[in-house]
Amino acid sequence: MTAPRDNLELAASARELADAEPAGTLTHAAAASVAITFATTRTVDDARSALDGITPDEVRQAALEIFERLAGS
Numbered sequence: 001m002t003a004p005r006d007n008l009e010l011a012a013s014a015r016e017l018a019d020a021e022p023a024g025t026l027t028h029a030a031a032a033s034v035a036i037t038f039a040t041t042r043t044v045d046d047a048r049s050a051l052d053g054i055t056p057d058e059v060r061q062a063a064l065e066i067f068e069r070l071a072g073s
Contacts, residue, residue, distance in 0.1 A: 007043065011036075014066060014070060017031040018031035026062050047071075051064055
């Protein structure tokens with residue numbers, strides 16, 4: 001079983017996703033939001049809660065999908 005990844009590792013993974021997407025796209029905005037959220041929170045649960053405040057809704061939904069993929073929750 002692998003050890004859970006910490007928020008900074010998750011932030012780096014989300015930043016890689018954002019960097020791979022063209023600026024201005026929904027995926028870029030969502031991945032960048034996830035990267036910032038992971039980088040500025042202490043726990044995965046804190047990050048999940050913070051993502052609930054992202055607007056607009058389409059960016060929040062895309063960010064939550066990326067979050068779930070990276071955090072494995």
